[in-house]
Amino acid sequence: MSGSKRIQAVLKHFPSDQVDVSPQSFAEWIEEFHSQKIRFVPTPLPAGLFGCCFVFTAPDDDFPTAMVVYNSNLSPVHQVHVQMHVLAHLALAHPTWTGTDADMEVLFQDPTRLIQLVREFSCRVTTKQLIDGSRTPQDQEAELLTRLIFQRGSVARRERQLKHISSQADLDEALRRMGIE
Amino acid sequence: MNLSWSDAILASLFWGLTLYLFHRSPNLQEWTDRRVFAPRLLVLLLAISLSFQVDPLAARFDALVGVNNLSWLLAYANASAAAYAGILAMVSMARRTVPYWLNAVTVMMFLALGLLFPSVAASPEELHNHLPVSASLLIYRELLYAYLSMMAIVGIRIHRRWLQQEEFITGRLRGAILLVSLTSGVAFFAGRAISSLFVYFNPDTALYQPLLTFSNILAAIAIAGLAGAFAPPALVQFPIRAFMYLEQQLTLRDLVRLRSRISSVTGKLPWPQPSRRERWFNTPFALYCTVIEILDHENLLRAKIISNDPKVTELHRRVEMDLQDLPKTTDWVELLPSLRQVARKY
Numbered sequence: 001m002s003g004s005k006r007i008q009a010v011l012k013h014f015p016s017d018q019v020d021v022s023p024q025s026f027a028e029w030i031e032e033f034h035s036q037k038i039r040f041v042p043t044p045l046p047a048g049l050f051g052c053c054f055v056f057t058a059p060d061d062d063f064p065t066a067m068v069v070y071n072s073n074l075s076p077v078h079q080v081h082v083q084m085h086v087l088a089h090l091a092l093a094h095p096t097w098t099g100t101d102a103d104m105e106v107l108f109q110d111p112t113r114l115i116q117l118v119r120e121f122s123c124r125v126t127t128k129q130l131i132d133g134s135r136t137p138q139d140q141e142a143e144l145l146t147r148l149i150f151q152r153g154s155v156a157r158r159e160r161q162l163k164h165i166s167s168q169a170d171l172d173e174a175l176r177r178m179g180i181e
Numbered sequence: 182m183n184l185s186w187s188d189a190i191l192a193s194l195f196w197g198l199t200l201y202l203f204h205r206s207p208n209l210q211e212w213t214d215r216r217v218f219a220p221r222l223l224v225l226l227l228a229i230s231l232s233f234q235v236d237p238l239a240a241r242f243d244a245l246v247g248v249n250n251l252s253w254l255l256a257y258a259n260a261s262a263a264a265y266a267g268i269l270a271m272v273s274m275a276r277r278t279v280p281y282w283l284n285a286v287t288v289m290m291f292l293a294l295g296l297l298f299p300s301v302a303a304s305p306e307e308l309h310n311h312l313p314v315s316a317s318l319l320i321y322r323e324l325l326y327a328y329l330s331m332m333a334i335v336g337i338r339i340h341r342r343w344l345q346q347e348e349f350i351t352g353r354l355r356g357a358i359l360l361v362s363l364t365s366g367v368a369f370f371a372g373r374a375i376s377s378l379f380v381y382f383n384p385d386t387a388l389y390q391p392l393l394t395f396s397n398i399l400a401a402i403a404i405a406g407l408a409g410a411f412a413p414p415a416l417v418q419f420p421i422r423a424f425m426y427l428e429q430q431l432t433l434r435d436l437v438r439l440r441s442r443i444s445s446v447t448g449k450l451p452w453p454q455p456s457r458r459e460r461w462f463n464t465p466f467a468l469y470c471t472v473i474e475i476l477d478h479e480n481l482l483r484a485k486i487i488s489n490d491p492k493v494t495e496l497h498r499r500v501e502m503d504l505q506d507l508p509k510t511t512d513w514v515e516l517l518p519s520l521r522q523v524a525r526k527y
Contacts, residue, residue: 046484046487047480047481047483047484047486047487048480048481048483048484048485049480050477050480071480074476074480075476075507075509076509076510076511077472077476077510077511077512077513077516078473078476078477078480079511080511081473081476081513136451139451140451140452140453143452143453144453147466147469147470147473148466150469150513151463151465151466151469154465154469154513154514155465157514158425158465161349161350161351162350162351162414162418162421162422163414164349164351164352164414165351165352165355165414166347166349166351166352166355167346167347167348167349167352168343168346168347168352170216170274170276171274171343171352174214174216174217174273174274177214177216177217178202178216178217178220178221179201179202179203179204180202180411180412180413180414
């Protein structure tokens, strides 16, 4: 399946044209659609790093768990985008680091190793700094999906605003009852 | 004498608006809700008041009834009642009541209109769209202008509080139109009050026609603006969309410039760029892409600053500091004005 078809498949099934699309709503959809658990892990990473995804399976779990690691030093808007981008990788079934829950525990106890892995598996590096260019098409695909989701959400919000007379519910209701609609 | 077409058009505008609002919702239960019936009353009373000010029909009405300047009393009483209905509508929307002092002033206004009318009726018939000839009508006018100025100022104060709380562009545009209307109204009333006095004491002044024309323009803006505030959403969508598109294009231009300032140090990111078609016809998408790339570059720039990269200049450090001060919001649309301010500095 080509990249754009994978993106279209996700957009077809994920209700992205809603005003309140968020990493949480996207994660809930992925959990249901891909039978996977998702946990968000805000982590203070060095400047220049963004986020990454690690997937592990614990012995007692029926489904794998995806840890969405994102740099908590980024601005709030940027954090939301990075979370969505990482989730987009999951939604598009891109390969990433996988291991067991024991591997995950070791990883999070070793910040240096964690940062190194984030650097290896992370996107959002400039073309000069790419360690492994083979992941670039996947990064571009995930980024495009993320941007399209936010674009649909902002269009939905704008259309909702244009349909309403006022953001103040009482006033909106009174003007409609007066006949202005 | 020729019909005063401008007055006739303004009166027709409000009759049309009255019919539109009454036709849209004939449910009688609506009349128990002040928030609904007060604005309708405002529109109806204004239509009646403006109708009684159309020259020479007003004079013919007075001649028919046999009372000089009766149309002045009817026009001014309806205008005062309309202003009160407007304030009643505004305070009802905010779920409050009209202050006692305003009720008292309004009662005094109606009493004054009634008590002064005998002297007005004793004066020769005057046309509405002319500056005053007789002292009694001059006083009548000044009284009305003072009352309506006061009501318009009260309306502006109430309305500005609303406008500050309004989040949607549709509401802000409608509110801005109403604010322009009220402000023009105050300017008209104040201007007419002053020019009436001036012309009364200087009847041969060459400024007569310019003063009359200027005050008529202000009146037209005030009345048309008030009608515009009642426009259905479908009518205001086109100017809103046009305004939004223009603002988005200007913002995009500024942000693209900011991005290229930073990326000269951080390098090119591997993201596909919006096509030319998307930049022109899907501007929100192009804007979002640019915002995120600016934030990406900002993070990479910070890494370069920390590692003392020789390519980083003082300008880049200032840009990075300014970008650190952006509002802490998760809504990218809320970042746009601040990003644009940063872009304009560089």
